[in-house]
Amino acid sequence: MAEARGHVPDPQTFGNPETGHFWREAAHGRFVIKRCTACGKHHWYPRSHCPHCGGGETEWVDASGGGTIYSFTILRRGGGKVPAYVTLDEGISVFTNIVDCDPERLSIGQRVTVRFWAEEDGLVVPVFAPES
Amino acid sequence: MTERKSRAYIMGAYEHPTRLATDKTIAQLHAESALGALADAGLGLNDVDGFFCGNDMPGIGAFAIVDYLNLRLRHIDTTDTGGCSYMIHVAHAVEAIAAGKCSVALVTLGGRPRAEGASTGTAPRPYHHAQPDIPFELPFGNVIAGSYAMCARRHMHEFGTTSEQLAWVKVAASHHAQHNPRALLREVVTVEEVVNSPLVADPLHRLDCCVITDGGGALVVTSPEIARQLARPLVGVIGMGEAMKGQDGGHVDLTYSAIAAAAPRAFSEAGVTPDDIKYASIYDSFTITVLMQIEDLGFCPKGQGGRFVADGNLISGSGRLPFNTDGGGLCNNHPNNRGGMTKIIEAVRQLRGEAHPAVQVPGCDLALASGIGGSLAMRHGGSVVILERQR
Numbered sequence: 001m002a003e004a005r006g007h008v009p010d011p012q013t014f015g016n017p018e019t020g021h022f023w024r025e026a027a028h029g030r031f032v033i034k035r036c037t038a039c040g041k042h043h044w045y046p047r048s049h050c051p052h053c054g055g056g057e058t059e060w061v062d063a064s065g066g067g068t069i070y071s072f073t074i075l076r077r078g079g080g081k082v083p084a085y086v087t088l089d090e091g092i093s094v095f096t097n098i099v100d101c102d103p104e105r106l107s108i109g110q111r112v113t114v115r116f117w118a119e120e121d122g123l124v125v126p127v128f129a130p131e132s
Numbered sequence: 133m134t135e136r137k138s139r140a141y142i143m144g145a146y147e148h149p150t151r152l153a154t155d156k157t158i159a160q161l162h163a164e165s166a167l168g169a170l171a172d173a174g175l176g177l178n179d180v181d182g183f184f185c186g187n188d189m190p191g192i193g194a195f196a197i198v199d200y201l202n203l204r205l206r207h208i209d210t211t212d213t214g215g216c217s218y219m220i221h222v223a224h225a226v227e228a229i230a231a232g233k234c235s236v237a238l239v240t241l242g243g244r245p246r247a248e249g250a251s252t253g254t255a256p257r258p259y260h261h262a263q264p265d266i267p268f269e270l271p272f273g274n275v276i277a278g279s280y281a282m283c284a285r286r287h288m289h290e291f292g293t294t295s296e297q298l299a300w301v302k303v304a305a306s307h308h309a310q311h312n313p314r315a316l317l318r319e320v321v322t323v324e325e326v327v328n329s330p331l332v333a334d335p336l337h338r339l340d341c342c343v344i345t346d347g348g349g350a351l352v353v354t355s356p357e358i359a360r361q362l363a364r365p366l367v368g369v370i371g372m373g374e375a376m377k378g379q380d381g382g383h384v385d386l387t388y389s390a391i392a393a394a395a396p397r398a399f400s401e402a403g404v405t406p407d408d409i410k411y412a413s414i415y416d417s418f419t420i421t422v423l424m425q426i427e428d429l430g431f432c433p434k435g436q437g438g439r440f441v442a443d444g445n446l447i448s449g450s451g452r453l454p455f456n457t458d459g460g461g462l463c464n465n466h467p468n469n470r471g472g473m474t475k476i477i478e479a480v481r482q483l484r485g486e487a488h489p490a491v492q493v494p495g496c497d498l499a500l501a502s503g504i505g506g507s508l509a510m511r512h513g514g515s516v517v518i519l520e521r522q523r
Contacts, residue, residue, distance in 0.1 A: 073333045
């Protein structure tokens with residue numbers, strides 16, 4: 001963890017009352033997602049209500065941290081970043097980056113696990129790396 | 133063909149001729165486009181009582197441009213669904229006219245991203261920190277080209293689509309652009325040239341991406357009563373559908389677009405099927421955008437878009453589905469990063485018989501314009517309008 005990446009401007013974005021908890025947990029190396037207390041389904045990105053059943057109460061739960069690559073790309077003009085959707089073992093897909101890999105050898109369906117990388121401004125973000 | 137009833141008609145259409153507007157303001161581009169479309173219809177600014185635009189004019193809604201044009205309006209609509217806003221504006225104009233809220237609706241677009249040096253597809257778009265999705269996407273390089281590339285990669289994985297098949301979309305557009313003296317890129321390209329152009333965001337190459345151009349365009353939609361008094365051909369709007377698609381709370385499925393929901397609504401309203409369509413304007417921000425819409429419009433089953441577009445099937449005169457005969461956004465023009473306006477304009481040209489003779493579809497009396505605006509893998513709008521020549 002803590003390898004510096006591109007600068008993320010506007011830190012207030014990451015401390016709002018609805019999802020600030022996510023980033024505080026990430027800073028401690030914990031990947032949390034939201035689950036509805038009524039229907040029990042997980043969702044992404046985190047919200048205070050459930051986008052699936054419309055329930056008004058959701059709770060933070062620990063994610064397993066494992067998943068598979070749903071799709072990805074390599075940004076040839078963005079310093080080679082690898083944006084991807086990763087489908088978590090909990091069944092929801094999150095937009096993230098694949099790191100610590102040879103991008104040319106990645107494939108859809110490949111198993112990945114969560115890592116935490118620090119941005120230049122100190123923000124810690126969850127990213128994913130191929131399982132060894 | 134049995135003539136269907138239209139609640140309103142597109143009577144004026146104008147594509148701004150510029151592709152680089154270093155010498156013009158955004159407001160000027162709107163105004164010149166508006167005057168062009170009104171002159172085409174045989175109307176003037178004083179006839180306009182309804183106005184439609186997206187958020188491409190700075191300021192609150194349409195205030196600045198409406199005041200600049202000094203319009204006196206009964207109806208105003210600033211719905212924004214990115215580049216497909218203009219299909220939706222036409223649809224909403226028809227509804228407003230049918231409801232008696234206005235009788236001459238003006239739709240305008242203008243912008244100068246090229247003059248301003250924008251990196252449309254490869255740099256992050258402007259954002260507001262209060263967008264709820266921003267914290268979860270901004271740090272990861274959420275750029276437009278990457279978003280469409282993830283859809284292309286998934287399509288290849290699910291259906292065996294190839295880069296060569298995607299390249300055929302660009303090849304067909306370039307065959308049309310060679311006849312358009314105003315097209316930014318007029319050179320005919322080959323499949324090999326597309327797949328050998330530099331990768332921008334795997335698997336999309338530079339030639340899979342649309343051009344970045346300045347300019348604009350405008351449309352005039354009128355009531356049937358006014359349309360019948362004008363000298364131009366009657367282009368009726370007979371079917372309209374719109375939809376939005378997001379991430380579904382994390383149940384992401386990149387194999388289809390919002391057009392899958394919008395198209396059946398438009399075809400049902402028009403009472404026609406994809407087989408009846410003689411010409412299609414299909415939003416072409418990237419080659420994959422076209423391929424997915426062709427499937428979602430019902431021109432072929434899901435997953436067979438790659439086979440459908442291959443071997444020149446989109447080329448006017450030889451292919452089964454002539455598309456984007458002006459050269460589209462891939463070769464001709466994608467003013468202000470919003471290709472919806474020029475899609476409708478070329479469909480109107482086809483229905484009037486005013487496309488370039490080399491690409492004019494003979495007897496073109498039924499056409500559609502389909503658009504996708506926003507970010508295909510994140511949040512996007514989709515809209516389809518079906519148009520019929522009725523005089």
